[in-house]
Amino acid sequence: MAKTYKSIALFSALLMGTGAALAGGPVDDKLVIDGEMEIQTRVAAPEGHPFDEIISGWHYRTEETRALEADSFQNPGMLYVERGEEIWNTVDGDAGKSCASCHEDAGEFLKGLGASYPKWNADAGKPFNIELQINQCREKNMQAKPYKFDAADQKALTTYIKHQSIGMPVEVDLTQGDMQAWWDKGKELYYTRTGQLNLACASCHEDYNGKYIRADHLSQGNVNGFPTYRLKQSEMVSLHNRFRGCIRDTRAEFPAAFSDDLMALEVYVTWRGSGLGVETPAVRQ
Amino acid sequence: MATPKPRVKVPKKASKGEVITIKTLISHPMESGQRKDKKSGELIPRQIINKFTCEFNGQMVFSCDMDPAVSANPYMEFNAKVTESGTFKFTWVDDDGSVYETENKIAVE
Numbered sequence: 424m425a426k427t428y429k430s431i432a433l434f435s436a437l438l439m440g441t442g443a444a445l446a447g448g449p450v451d452d453k454l455v456i457d458g459e460m461e462i463q464t465r466v467a468a469p470e471g472h473p474f475d476e477i478i479s480g481w482h483y484r485t486e487e488t489r490a491l492e493a494d495s496f497q498n499p500g501m502l503y504v505e506r507g508e509e510i511w512n513t514v515d516g517d518a519g520k521s522c523a524s525c526h527e528d529a530g531e532f533l534k535g536l537g538a539s540y541p542k543w544n545a546d547a548g549k550p551f552n553i554e555l556q557i558n559q560c561r562e563k564n565m566q567a568k569p570y571k572f573d574a575a576d577q578k579a580l581t582t583y584i585k586h587q588s589i590g591m592p593v594e595v596d597l598t599q600g601d602m603q604a605w606w607d608k609g610k611e612l613y614y615t616r617t618g619q620l621n622l623a624c625a626s627c628h629e630d631y632n633g634k635y636i637r638a639d640h641l642s643q644g645n646v647n648g649f650p651t652y653r654l655k656q657s658e659m660v661s662l663h664n665r666f667r668g669c670i671r672d673t674r675a676e677f678p679a680a681f682s683d684d685l686m687a688l689e690v691y692v693t694w695r696g697s698g699l700g701v702e703t704p705a706v707r708q
Numbered sequence: 709m710a711t712p713k714p715r716v717k718v719p720k721k722a723s724k725g726e727v728i729t730i731k732t733l734i735s736h737p738m739e740s741g742q743r744k745d746k747k748s749g750e751l752i753p754r755q756i757i758n759k760f761t762c763e764f765n766g767q768m769v770f771s772c773d774m775d776p777a778v779s780a781n782p783y784m785e786f787n788a789k790v791t792e793s794g795t796f797k798f799t800w801v802d803d804d805g806s807v808y809e810t811e812n813k814i815a816v817e
Binding site: 497502505506654 | 713715717731733737779780781783
């Protein structure tokens with residue numbers, strides 16, 4: 424009997440030991456992709472930001488997960504980048520065009536583009552993210568069917584486009600159109616408690632980042648790595664999918680993808696990560 | 709994903725007797741056969757890569773069998789000692805009988 428007690432005590436001591444080692448918040452490390460390109464994963468926050476320092480979710484992940492992202496060969500998200508490039512060059516729709524038909528020099532055209540979304544779209548009178556922009560191009564210029572939310576090709580093409588801005592700082596232009604009003608709306612949603620668990624985005628990602636939830640680390644909830652390869656799904660996960668997952672976990676009804684609520688949230692949350700380098704395809708737990 | 713696509717990283721050059729690191733990755737859903745279709749409730753049939761081999765000039769360097777617990781997009785990394793120039797041949801065998809192959813040359817000085 425005494426022996427059992429001892430082993431239980433030892434076991435709990437071990438558990439506490441690992442807990443303490445893991446619950447230390449963001450890890451002090453540098454993200455250098457393939458030993459060549461350093462990505463800004465910690466930047467000073469702009470004025471009016473709730474944090475002093477903006478930290479990428481990469482710092483909250485385990486050593487193994489961080490290493491996966493740092494090697495572009497091992498990073499499974501790169502498979503989707505390759506697939507996205509194929510789609511970029513593939514003709515689709517009645518107009519007989521591909522993305523490349525209009526945007527001939529993809530390298531030049533796409534460089535930095537992904538880092539500036541969501542962007543004001545004057546025709547639609549609302550902010551557009553990359554997915555919506557792709558769908559508008561497909562309908563208007565290619566006369567092709569718009570992608571359904573989270574279609575495999577939509578995720579791959581979005582990943583490819585955003586990857587062309589890897590390492591470039593996230594910068595949302597709030598001066599265009601009504602972007603500021605959408606930012607305000609997004610901020611309001613960010614701080615509004617929802618669901619049976621009565622949680623706002625801020626409850627976890629602002630008040631308790633670095634702490635544990637459901638055996639996992641809470642990050643600041645920055646979105647510079649989306650679409651992100653999540654090991655849990657072994658798939659690319661789009662930002663709006665992630666939003667819905669978070670909101671679902673508060674046990675609330677979640678808004679539809681690309682709805683005004685989620686677009687406003689995207690504008691605000693992207694702004695919260697201003698200055699971080701684009702990591703797409705990031706690898707997360 | 710579309711058709712599984714193999715990716716391989718082998719150094720182009722090596723010195724005689726050097727131990728090199730080979731990295732391989734193939735895009736594949738690795739459907740375990742234990743999941744149910746959410747709508748119909750039917751089991752989704754198993755479809756995984758069940759065998760991977762690497763040969764150098766016809767000689768086996770590395771091989772393994774894979775089981776349903778292996779994750780999607782399986783990644784393999786292993787070492788090989790090279791004593792002569794030649795070709796690495798990589799083969800992945802799918803449950804449906806498809807075989808995906810790729811080759812990489814290496815020059816030994």
